[in-house]
Amino acid sequence: MTAPKSAIIAQLQKDILPLQGFKKNRNSTILDLNLGPVKNAFPNAQFPIGAVHEFCYTGAEDAAATSGFVSGVLASLMRTGGVSIWISADRMIFPPALQSFGIAPDKIIFIDLQKESDIEWAMEEALKCNGLAAVVGEMPELSFTASRRLQLAVEQSQVTGFILRRNPRSLSTTACVTRWKITSIPTILADDMPGVGFPCWKVELLKVRNGKPGTWQIEFAAGKFRHLPPAIILDVQEPQKKTG
Amino acid sequence: MPKRFVTIWFRYLKTDWFTLRRPTLASVPFVLASADHGRMVVTAANLLAQQKGVDIGMVIADARAIIPSLQVLDDKPELSNQLLKALAEWFIRFTPIVALDPPSGLILDVSGCTHLWGGEKQYLADIIARLKRSGYTARAAMADTIGASWAIARYGTDTLIIENGQQTIALLSLPPAALRLESEIVERLEKLGLRQLSQFIPMPRSALRRRFGEPLLKRLDQALGQEEEPLVPVQVPLPFQERLPCLEPIVTATGIEIALERLLDALCQRLKQEGKGIRTALLKCYRVDRKIEQVAIGTNRASNNTRHIFKLFEFKLPGIEPALGIELFILEAPKVEDVKAAQETLWENTGGLNDIGLAELLDRVAGKIGDNHIHRYLPDEHYWPERSCKPATDLQEKPASAWKTDRPRPLQLLTKPEPIEVTAPIPDYPPMLFRYKAKLHKIMKADGPERIEQEWWLQEGQHRDYYCVEDEEGHRYWLFRSGHYDATKSYQWFIHGFFA
Structure with a gap:
């Protein structure tokens, strides 16, 4: 009896991962983000939780896109009634809008700090607190040492951390498991309907530990992520009709 | 346990204070005077002046006739009360219950305190020595009743410590003025030749009441311990309070931390037994130079977790200035609340907004950076975007209405x-x-x-x-x-x- 080839390969890949230094998550819960083919980029095809993710962006438009994507992931993490902390220097998040991403806005505690060192301290303290679902921190600069500290904190507490880096001065190596770049792309509406559609992003996974980086087009519709096959995008590349 | 009281008599309270301010006055006779019916009357005289025969109540002109070189200073009317109040607060290092006894005394309830000094004799000696070092002449006496210790402090001749139950014998030889009576009653007693308490203590009570009124009997009973005397302490002792006196003054940060840790251990132990937790706590440090340094913390939810409260204090400790040293630490919990005994969990769970870890985290952030940096929002029934959410007052507050999702709102x-x-x-x-x-x-x-x-x-x-x-x-x-x-x-x- 020989198992199908794909099963053998999958098993082999799983065996290789520990050799590459991948530590299995103690937390047994699997987060299904409905990300479609994106999950193949992660080790064991699971979105890493209990880890720190890094997002880089420039400009207010991409800040909104990035926080949108993070909110979508956050909603899945908070589904069991957890609470998250959002730490920022000059916060622009509009709490009522979080509801459309599936997050109860009153379950998010915002900590507004001015000094970078305070943000770093609060981020580390929050990540150590295992009663939380996730911690989001807006901190432009993240040194390797600081990222190591955060990574060590989450390894203990199994809290998921998101670091949003706006206009980072240097993109040096960090100890975060992933580095993402999220940018807005035009929304897609069926049958040339007028108006603006669901949020649509180009999701670039620039780095992922023990995984394969890649680029995808993702839409957030009806409280779920939806992977857009490249064919649909090609369709809508032609100029749109003006509305109104 | 029998009650023990110490009464301290500052014989030259006001003049001592003037001498402290102007050391040159120490070697000259001087009096304080204030205007009374158009004449200047002596209100306080120092030791040198009293030795030469100048006494309180004398007219300045007469006093000048006795001592031509007499210095006369203006009296400050509120001075003695202010001085007594300050001294009373400092005396909290000796006992938690200190009461004022105007115009020139303090009353201390020292029940159960003296053994910390190694005995009653050492306790009194320490009080007198410390007062002398800071420039005040004082007499202090200890007895079972306030009345007896008051009498002994002012009129006692030999011993100043009256053994348990011996106050009646000790009082026998004292004059009637030792009973804290109105001057009219004292005069009447003197007129009748009753110059010692031994002469009228055995008299029938009805006879005494008829001739001298109720106050004499009341004072007599209070002195002999037959009637309880209420005491109004300067500082009402809090139910949740821990004290830590130090043998040597503490000047280092490590020392303060150790003191705080010990106090917290004791306080949290007590709170745990009673099922309470701290909402606000106050650490007071009594310095050698009689200043009080204090730091306060607050928590989001009642906590009796020693480690957590210590962390909150840790941010504030650098603000304490020990100067020459701290000799007494007092930890108070002015606001406590019931704590629901948390069941030990076997598995890790996310407790949502009621999570203890979260409350402790927010306490730490608030303690280090400030309370106004933490926000949580609840929906408000307004369409105007800026008014569509409002800050929540605390962690437990629930949204009164649902969040609106019918119209698109920007993230x-x-x-x-x-x-x-x-x-x-x-x-x-x-x-x-x-x-x-x-x-x-x-x-x-x-x-x-x-x-x-x-x-x-x-x-x-x-x-x-x-x-x-x-x-x-x-x-x-x-x-x-x-x-x-x-x-x-x-x-x-x-x-x-x-x-x-």
């Missing part, structure tokens, strides 16, 4: 709408182009308008027509026009947010 909102330049067809079409921060955006898709009216009962102003637009790069914006297109009134386009 990122500018705190203040920023003006933009727009090309738009009239009357209510979405813009075709807009310029924001010197960048031209060509609009490809748009939704709207959504009109939101000003709530005139809250604020005057124009309505807003909101459009959700997308430019050719796929960025999504929330724009609005403030007001109608109207030549007479001004209208202006603004950008207010960014959609994800």
Whole structure:
């Protein structure tokens, strides 16, 4: 009896991962983000939780896109009634809008700090607190040492951390498991309907530990992520009709 | 346990204070005087003046006749009360219950305190020695009743410590003035030849009442311990309070930390037994120079976790200035609340907003950086975007209404709408182009308008027509026009947010 080839390969890949230094998550819960083919980029095809993710962006438009994507992931993490902390220097998040991403806005505690060192301290303290679902921190600069500290904190507490880096001065190596770049792309509406559609992003996974980086087009519709096959995008590349 | 009281008599309270301020006065006779019925009357005299025969109540002219070189200073009417109050607060290092005894005394309830000094004799000696070092002449006596110790401090001749139950014998040889009586009663007693308490203590009570009234009997009973005497302490002792006196003054940060740790251990142990937790706590440090340094903390939910409270204090400890040393630490919990005994969990769970870890985290942030940096929002029933959510007052508050999701709202909102330049067809079409921060955006898709009216009962102003637009790069914006297109009134386009 020989198992199908794909099963053998999958098993082999799983065996290789520990050799590459991948530590299995103690937390047994699997987060299904409905990300479609994106999950193949992660080790064991699971979105890493209990880890720190890094997002880089420039400009207010991409800040909104990035926080949108993070909110979508956050909603899945908070589904069991957890609470998250959002730490920022000059916060622009509009709490009522979080509801459309599936997050109860009153379950998010915002900590507004001015000094970078305070943000770093609060981020580390929050990540150590295992009663939380996730911690989001807006901190432009993240040194390797600081990222190591955060990574060590989450390894203990199994809290998921998101670091949003706006206009980072240097993109040096960090100890975060992933580095993402999220940018807005035009929304897609069926049958040339007028108006603006669901949020649509180009999701670039620039780095992922023990995984394969890649680029995808993702839409957030009806409280779920939806992977857009490249064919649909090609369709809508032609100029749109003006509305109104 | 029998009660023990110490009464301290500052014989030269005011003149001692003047001598402390002006050391040259120490070697000359001087008096304090104030105007009374058009004459200057002595209100306080120092030791040298009293030895030469100048006494309180004398007219200044007479006093000058006795001592021509007499220095006369103006009396301050409120001085003795202020001095006594300050001294009373300092005496809390000896006992928690200290009461004022104007015009020149203090009463200490020392029940159960003296063994800390190694005995009653050492306790009294320490009080006198410390007062002498700081420049005050004082006499202190200890007895079972306030009345007896008062009498011994002022009129006692040999021993100052009256053994348990011996106050009647000790009082026998004292004059009637030792009973804290009105001067009229004392005069009447003297007139009748009753110059010692032994002469009238055995008399029938009805006879004494008839001749001298109720006050004499009351004072007599209080002195002999047959009647309880109420005491009004300067500082009401708190039920949740721990004290830590130090043998040597503490000057180092490590020392303060150790002291705090010990106090917290004791206090939290007590709180745990009673099922309570700290909401606010206060650490008072009594310094050698009689100043009091204090730091306070507060918590989001009642806690009796020693480690957590210690962490909260840790941020504040650098603010304590030990100067020459701290000799007494007092930890108080002015506000305590019931703690629901948490069941030990076998598995890790996320307790949501009631999680203890979360409350402790927020306490730490509030302690280090400040309370006003933490926000949580609840829906408010307003359509106007800036008013559609309100800050929650505490962690447990639940939303009174549901969050609205019927209209699109941008994930990122500018705190203040920023003006933009727009090309738009009239009357209510979405813009075709807009310029924001010197960048031209060509609009490809748009939704709207959504009109939101000003709530005139809250604020005057124009309505807003909101459009959700997308430019050719796929960025999504929330724009609005403030007001109608109207030549007479001004209208202006603004950008207010960014959609994800």
